[in-house]
Amino acid sequence: MDIKKIVLAYSGGLDTSVILKWLELQYQCPVIAYCADIGQEENWQAVREKGLATGAEQVIISDLREEFVREYIFPAFRANAIYEGSYLLGTSLARPLIAKEQVRIAAAEGADAVSHGATGKGNDQVRFELAYIGLDPKLKIIAPWRIWDLNSRTKLVEFAKEHGIPVPVTKEKPYSSDENLLHISYEGGILENPWTEPDDAMFKMTVSPEAAPDRPTYLEIEFAGGNPVALDGQQLEPLALFTRLNKLGGANGIGRLDLVENRFVGMKSRGVYETPGGTILRAAHRDLETITLDREVMKIRDSLIPRYAELIYNGFWFSPERELLQTTMDATQRTVNGTVRLKLYKGTCTPVGRTSDQSLYQESFATFEEDSVYDQADATGFIRLNGLRLRIQALQKKQS
Structure with missing residues (x-):
């Protein structure tokens, strides 16, 4: 693969530090280390210095916190997005934003390839790469974990020591x-x-x-x-x-x-x-x-939440179907x-x-006290009509 310049999604940890040096050696081209600040605790100066020392042509740190909240978290929460009834999509929502900025930097810096440190078993590789494809399909994508032979922590540490990359001396977390x-x-x-x-x-x-x-x-x-x-x-x-x-x-x-x-x-x-x-x-x-x-609007909107959340979880933020659903979700939010x-x-x-000034709840309608807006006798016909199919079914059972 003929590569001229690479933008790597870089965190400064062992994995992406090794990837940074590996890319430089493997493709013999400049590598830009790009870091996305999306609210994580980090010593960005130390990350910058380590990236440059490891061989990055430059280290770009983008503050994406405001955009993350305004353009990703809030739209998802307008839709009440939740995956499999529990997960609020924290990682899933961050990845398309990280990828979007990475693609922007690639265009600005004249890079023809992007790379990430996601493994071949997880969801993030899909999220990153679907975003790259959806935003700039001409970019070449390099996923080191799927093509190199550094497939264990021991090999990563050996590679790091061989190339003078600092290895954390703190005890490795058990997760x-x-x-x-x-x-x-x-x-x-x-x-x-x-x-x-x-x-x-x-x-x-x-x-x-x-x-x-x-x-x-x-x-x-x-x-x-x-x-x-x-x-x-x-x-x-x-x-x-x-x-x-x-x-x-x-x-x-x-x-x-x-x-x-x-x-x-x-x-x-x-x-x-x-x-x-x-x-x-x-x-x-x-x-x-x-x-x-409105009750019926809510029913339709709620029926779409699982599909909307699944699209985000699976990496389809930059897809026409997610945008279509977002437009629908947002239309319900006017009130x-x-x-x-x-x-x-x-x-x-x-x-x-x-x-709310636009509340559909009216105490005068819902009250158990005497009111003049609801004739309780109307419920008789309402119940009879709704029970008609049950009546027919019961009669049929008796005949048989």
């Missing part, structure tokens, strides 16, 4: 993790046994529910067009608002999840997640919809305006109040 603004995921290692309970010391974003405050925390989230715009009456930009939700959720032990999910590549995988702000946001959003969405009050307490997030 792998991935962090961004929306969540931290943990998998592999000791977590591969689905019977093994995660060690509480593993979690970074949340305290355990047992260690959370003994008093509940109340907060109010205001929405406009399905997006959160204010917290406790204070208007905030998306990044600031979501960061605050993460802190509130984390302090109250909210957002921990342990599940076995179905990977797109065909195997089941056990994952443990922390998604404090996202858990709060989804609960508030769904609750506001109970008073602002999702109002405020939800929530109670956070020891790992639980409970909506306890909601209000």
Whole structure:
């Protein structure tokens, strides 16, 4: 493969550091190390210095945090996206954004190839590469884990030492993790046994529910067009608002999840997640919809959520079908305006109040007291009509 310049999605860890040097040696061309800041804790100066020392032509660090919240997290939460009933798609939503910026850098820097450090067993290779193809199909894609012979940590360490790449001296974690603004995921290692309970010391974003405050925390989230715009009456930009939700959720032990999910590549995988702000946001959003969405609209929208979430999980963010569903989801959000009050307490997030100028809930209709808007005698015909097929079926059974 004739390659002139490569942009590598680089983290500074052992794997991508080895990949950086391997690409340089294998293809004898400049390699740009690109890092995406999507909210993970990182010493970016140290990452830059290590990348340059390992042989990168340059190290580009892109701050994508605001875009991540505004253009990826919020659209997904307008759709109440959730995969297999539990997973809030933290990694799945980050990958297309990382890939999009990587493709942009490739075009700006005259690179003809992109590379990533995802393994051949996971979902991320699919997510990255479908995004590359959907954004610039002319780019050549290099996936080292599928073509090299450095298929063990021992071989990676040997390669690193041979080429003067610093190897972490800290004890290797008994699991792998991935962090961004929306969540931290943990998998592999000791977590591969689905019977093994995660060690509480593993979690970074949340305290355990047992260690959370003994008093509940109340907060109010205001929405406009399905997006959160204010917290406790204070208007905030998306990044600031979501960061605050993460802190509130984390302090109250909210957002921990342990599940076995179905990977797109065909195997089941056990994952443990922390998604404090996202858990709060989804609960508030769904609750506001109970008073602002028409019943039949909600039924149709809810029927589309599994497909929408599956598209994101499988890597089809930049697909016409995801964009079509997004347009549909967003059309339902025009009336999702109002405020939800929530109670956070020891790992639980409970909506306890909601209000909206566009509320479809009318106390005068729902009241058990005397009213002049609902004739209860009308229910007789309603029940008879809805019971007609049951009556016919029962009569048929008696005859037979």
